[in-house]
Amino acid sequence: MRKIIITLDGFSSCGKSTLARQLANELNYVFIDSGAMYRAITLYFLRHRIDWNHSEEVVKALKHITLDFQYNPSSGKSDMYLNHEDVEVPIREMPVSDNVSAVSAVREVREFAVAQQQLMGVKKGIVMDGRDIGTTVFPNAELKIFVVADPAIRVERRFKEMFEKNPKITIEEVKNNLESRDYIDSHREVSPLRKAEDAIELDNSNLSREEQLEVVLKWAQAKIL
Numbered sequence: 001m002r003k004i005i006i007t008l009d010g011f012s013s014c015g016k017s018t019l020a021r022q023l024a025n026e027l028n029y030v031f032i033d034s035g036a037m038y039r040a041i042t043l044y045f046l047r048h049r050i051d052w053n054h055s056e057e058v059v060k061a062l063k064h065i066t067l068d069f070q071y072n073p074s075s076g077k078s079d080m081y082l083n084h085e086d087v088e089v090p091i092r093e094m095p096v097s098d099n100v101s102a103v104s105a106v107r108e109v110r111e112f113a114v115a116q117q118q119l120m121g122v123k124k125g126i127v128m129d130g131r132d133i134g135t136t137v138f139p140n141a142e143l144k145i146f147v148v149a150d151p152a153i154r155v156e157r158r159f160k161e162m163f164e165k166n167p168k169i170t171i172e173e174v175k176n177n178l179e180s181r182d183y184i185d186s187h188r189e190v191s192p193l194r195k196a197e198d199a200i201e202l203d204n205s206n207l208s209r210e211e212q213l214e215v216v217l218k219w220a221q222a223k224i225l
């Protein structure tokens with residue numbers, strides 16, 4: 001069976017990563033959460049007080065960043081490692097979420113991340129989710145999916161996820177964070193979030209995890225077989 005590249009793009013918290021991970025499991029493909037890479041870079045910048053508005057500082061800092069994913073047998077998922085440290089927990093917390101869209105709008109940051117993402121796809125057999133995967137990272141991908149979901153449903157999903165880790169979080173904080181990320185991600189100069197012309201749209205507002213997986217598996221199998 002031939003191996004292909006599958007891209008899933010869309011706004012924050014529309015369920016892309018869950019779907020991409022399930023799809024990769026079913027196909028025995030590698031799953032890459034590209035957002036985790038931007039989050040890890042943001043964590044490094046925050047910890048080292050890097051001013052991301054100064055390109056010289058950014059270029060220097062990026063030279064000290066190594067990113068990789070390592071399988072975690074207890075969760076059954078791959079964790080993000082920043083300079084050999086498992087940063088899966090801090091990259092999902094609010095300080096990173098509040099700054100990641102600004103950091104990922106920086107040209108040098110994108111060039112750094114995109115180059116690594118493209119290397120990960122050389123052998124194909126990969127499912128990658130993000131914002132610009134179908135447009136910039138893999139413009140020739142065999143299957144491109146653009147995931148959309150009702151904004152109120154996205155806020156609710158994100159709130160539930162964040163509340164489990166931090167019961168002090170409010171729905172307003174989550175809503176404000178999503179709205180501002182949506183705006184920055186889709187209005188930035190370099191690789192803004194947009195649907196690739198040849199992407200198929202999937203609205204999962206009213207679909208269960210199983211239902212959405214069934215839909216995309218059919219699309220994938222049609223391309224592979």
Ligand code: DC
Binds near residue numbers: 013100101104105130
């Ligand atoms: O998928 P996520 O919400 O974890 O992504 C975090 C941020 O990273 C998102 O707000 C925008 C940025 N991002 C990006 O610019 N390009 C990608 N391919 C993936 C994420």
